Amino acid sequence: MRLIVTEKDSAARKIADILGGKVTVKEHGRGRQKVRSYHFGYKDDDAVAIGLRGHVMETVFPNTYRRWSLKYLGDMIETPDLAWVVDGGAAGTLAALRSVAKGATEVVIATDYDREGELIGHEALEILRGDALKRHPHDKPEKKKKAGAAVRGKAAAAPPAEPPADDGDPRVKAMLPAAAVDRHIRVRYSALTREEVEAAFAKPSTVDFNLAEAAHSRQDIDLIWGAVLTRFMSLAAYRYGADYLSVGRVQSPTLRLVVDRELERRAFVPVPYWEIKATLTRGDDIVEVAHAKGRFDSLEAMETAFARAQADTAEVTAYKAEPRKVAPPAPFNTTALMSAASGGGVSPARAMRAAESLYLNGLISYPRTDNTVYPPSLDLRGSLEALAGWRPVATTAARLAKQGRYTPTRGKKRTTDHPPIYPVGVPKKELSGDQARVYDLVVRRFLATLLPAAVIEGQRVDIRIGHEPFLARGSRVASPGFLEVYEKFAAKRDRPLPALRPGDVLQVRDLHSESKETQPPSRYGQGPLIEKMEELGLGTKATRADIIQHLYDRNYVRDNPIEPTELGVALITAFDAAMKQAPVDISSWQMTAKLDDQMDRISEGELRRDEVVAESQDMLEQAWKLLDGHVADIRERIKGGVREDLTLGECKNCGGQVRVLRGKTGKRFAACVGKEGEEPKPAAEGERARRGCGQTFPLPQRGTITPTGKTCGECGWPEIKVVGAGGRGRPWVLCVDIDCPSKEKYRARTKKRDA
DNA sequence: GCAAGGTC
Numbered sequence: 001m002r003l004i005v006t007e008k009d010s011a012a013r014k015i016a017d018i019l020g021g022k023v024t025v026k027e028h029g030r031g032r033q034k035v036r037s038y039h040f041g042y043k044d045d046d047a048v049a050i051g052l053r054g055h056v057m058e059t060v061f062p063n064t065y066r067r068w069s070l071k072y073l074g075d076m077i078e079t080p081d082l083a084w085v086v087d088g089g090a091a092g093t094l095a096a097l098r099s100v101a102k103g104a105t106e107v108v109i110a111t112d113y114d115r116e117g118e119l120i121g122h123e124a125l126e127i128l129r130g131d132a133l134k135r136h137p138h139d140k141p142e143k144k145k146k147a148g149a150a151v152r153g154k155a156a157a158a159p160p161a162e163p164p165a166d167d168g169d170p171r172v173k174a175m176l177p178a179a180a181v182d183r184h185i186r187v188r189y190s191a192l193t194r195e196e197v198e199a200a201f202a203k204p205s206t207v208d209f210n211l212a213e214a215a216h217s218r219q220d221i222d223l224i225w226g227a228v229l230t231r232f233m234s235l236a237a238y239r240y241g242a243d244y245l246s247v248g249r250v251q252s253p254t255l256r257l258v259v260d261r262e263l264e265r266r267a268f269v270p271v272p273y274w275e276i277k278a279t280l281t282r283g284d285d286i287v288e289v290a291h292a293k294g295r296f297d298s299l300e301a302m303e304t305a306f307a308r309a310q311a312d313t314a315e316v317t318a319y320k321a322e323p324r325k326v327a328p329p330a331p332f333n334t335t336a337l338m339s340a341a342s343g344g345g346v347s348p349a350r351a352m353r354a355a356e357s358l359y360l361n362g363l364i365s366y367p368r369t370d371n372t373v374y375p376p377s378l379d380l381r382g383s384l385e386a387l388a389g390w391r392p393v394a395t396t397a398a399r400l401a402k403q404g405r406y407t408p409t410r411g412k413k414r415t416t417d418h419p420p421i422y423p424v425g426v427p428k429k430e431l432s433g434d435q436a437r438v439y440d441l442v443v444r445r446f447l448a449t450l451l452p453a454a455v456i457e458g459q460r461v462d463i464r465i466g467h468e469p470f471l472a473r474g475s476r477v478a479s480p481g482f483l484e485v486y487e488k489f490a491a492k493r494d495r496p497l498p499a500l501r502p503g504d505v506l507q508v509r510d511l512h513s514e515s516k517e518t519q520p521p522s523r524y525g526q527g528p529l530i531e532k533m534e535e536l537g538l539g540t541k542a543t544r545a546d547i548i549q550h551l552y553d554r555n556y557v558r559d560n561p562i563e564p565t566e567l568g569v570a571l572i573t574a575f576d577a578a579m580k581q582a583p584v585d586i587s588s589w590q591m592t593a594k595l596d597d598q599m600d601r602i603s604e605g606e607l608r609r610d611e612v613v614a615e616s617q618d619m620l621e622q623a624w625k626l627l628d629g630h631v632a633d634i635r636e637r638i639k640g641g642v643r644e645d646l647t648l649g650e651c652k653n654c655g656g657q658v659r660v661l662r663g664k665t666g667k668r669f670a671a672c673v674g675k676e677g678e679e680p681k682p683a684a685e686g687e688r689a690r691r692g693c694g695q696t697f698p699l700p701q702r703g704t705i706t707p708t709g710k711t712c713g714e715c716g717w718p719e720i721k722v723v724g725a726g727g728r729g730r731p732w733v734l735c736v737d738i739d740c741p742s743k744e745k746y747r748a749r750t751k752k753r754d755a
Numbered sequence: 756g757c758a759a760g761g762t763c
Contacts, residue, residue: 248757368762539759539760
């Protein structure tokens with residue numbers, strides 16, 4: 001019997017469908033832990049395909065390091081004593097694997113065709129062979145659990161097939177004879193099409209253990225760095241428990257991008273400039289023109305030109321129209337889809353969730369991919385024929401389906417992991433919310449990649465007013481091409497000028513100058529940030545949206561476009577201050593670039609995992625020593641940052657600071673805490689001495705509260721902005737004064753509704 | 756209570 005192990009259930013099912021005639025599905029376990037296996041006949045033998053759920057092993061520290069203490073950090077760096085063990089959450093999967101592996105004579109590793117897929121394949125072999133550790137070898141065996149005891153987490157649902165008793169052997173019991181595992185076969189496919197899967201099985205190979213080691217080194221380094229620096233920062237700043245300060249190879253450089261941009265904005269000095277604009281008419285035609293020079297750097301130069309442009313009429317001196325081709329966009333990979341969705345108001349984290357549901361419902365292909373080139377094996381026509389049944393794009397899809405050949409666009413990234421994201425089905429019921437938006441986007445992008453370029457006529461008219469040159473630009477869609485379905489930019493591209501010819505005369509309706517200032521660089525939106533991360537190699541297709549979400553959850557950033565909190569700024573600037581003498585790349589993206597380079601060398605057999613991890617430990621040791629010499633500074637910066645994040649503005653009564661505090665029940669409220677350095681007032685009997693004038697206000701209990709820096713026009717108390725978690729929803733601006741007259745209308749409305 | 760990477 002052949003045992004085929006894939007990385008996910010959908011791949012196991014698809015492979016069974018392609019290779020087998022009749023497929024029998026068996027279910028193992030219950031509820032969320034349910035695992036399916038697919039049984040079929042293949043080449044005169046039985047076969048079973050089963051999907052793991054991603055990684056089934058993980059890197060862990062021994063329990064001796066469980067306690068958070070600064071005195072362990074040196075040991076954690078120098079002798080991390082990491083072990084590679086079975087992931088506790090994978091118990092259900094492994095029980096199912098054990099049950100279907102029984103009697104297998106051949107093992108086929110069919111995990112994803114990328115670096116992590118290779119490691120997952122290696123994990124499966126370790127477990128099947130009985131080499132995998134159940135727990136860290138230096139940890140004591142866990143005590144037997146009482147039968148029927150309620151245990152939280154995934155492990156609880158493990159069926160009894162995996163013996164719960166610890167017989168002292170730290171290894172998982174072998175599922176197959178070593179010989180059968182050793183002569184395993186590795187198949188590699190980049191799309192789950194008949195053509196590719198059959199070709200993969202016809203050209204078997206073996207697991208690339210060097211490539212798997214490369215991924216394994218990343219796990220080790222990420223854990224050591226993450227654990228040591230997270231503990232150091234948290235302990236340095238006295239932020240324990242739920243408020244810990246996380247640090248990581250990917251999250252910290254990502255935070256740095258946001259913080260650096262904010263610091264640039266703060267350092268920005270605006271430069272004034274002027275523009276001259278005019279409105280011209282001819283009958284019903286209106287033309288808005290601007291001085292041909294664009295920006296005037298000096299007021300004098302602008303005024304001179306303005307004086308020379310005094311006239312009642314304007315004359316067209318030239319008119320040019322040039323067609324240019326606008327190429328259709330490349331197929332969607334994860335980043336491009338996230339970015340496009342973000343532009344349409346769906347955050348990357350939400351878009352990813354919606355895409356996941358669409359994929360599980362058979363509407364789009366696998367949503368985690370780097371690829372932007374359709375593999376030739378893809379059934380483009382099949383998708384088009386299906387889309388011909390989806391009303392919003394039916395005519396375009398039907399027309400394309402009849403076409404003989406396709407020359408789809410190609411992006412720069414061509415990878416082996418999965419095909420680009422494209423529609424594979426049509427919804428039976430109408431979709432709603434994020435899913436509707438993401439599906440619509442995927443469908444339109446797909447059709448766009450198969451449609452011809454758009455032809456846009458760019459227009460420019462030169463006009464003289466008085467003695468000065470002016471101009472206006474316009475554009476006209478000459479041939480819509482892909483814009484037929486991908487109209488995102490079409491509106492902007494169809495702003496034609498009226499028909500004008502040299503010598504035409506127009507009336508000057510208005511001539512005015514505008515005084516402006518150069519603008520600081522703008523904050524990152526979630527879409528552009530995810531693109532920047534991809535460009536720098538930070539995170540992966542599957543993790544970038546989560547990493548950004550994590551920065552929100554840790555209160556390092558807020559709002560959208562993304563703004564760092566003072567805590568986020570303090571964390572990054574504290575690092576930098578400590579690293580001044582001897583910079584170590586601990587919070588920069590170059591650290592990842594270097595790791596990538598070393599992983600490539602491991603996969604080529606030039607370096608070993610332990611060498612790369614050892615080098616990384618040396619680097620961390622240097623960084624830690626520098627940080628350790630700056631504990632007090634780091635503490636002060638972070639405390640200051642947090643205090644600033646909680647300070648809403650000035651108290652109208654006494655000029656003190658209004659700050660967010662938490663009550664005994666955990667509810668937050670705003671209170672005047674007095675001026676900086678103010679002495680606490682003598683306390684009444686049985687009460688604590690307090691600073692400030694005693695003024696308090698209730699606050700909304702949900703969302704992130706940020707001061708706007710302004711005061712309310714009606715009541716004079718500080719104004720705040722409340723934004724949902726993760727930058728979701730529309731920000732709500734209000735003043736802290738609950739009795740402010742500006743709230744009358746709102747209150748009247750809600751009262752009526754509640755009544 | 757730590758990371759990032761898979762997947763649900």
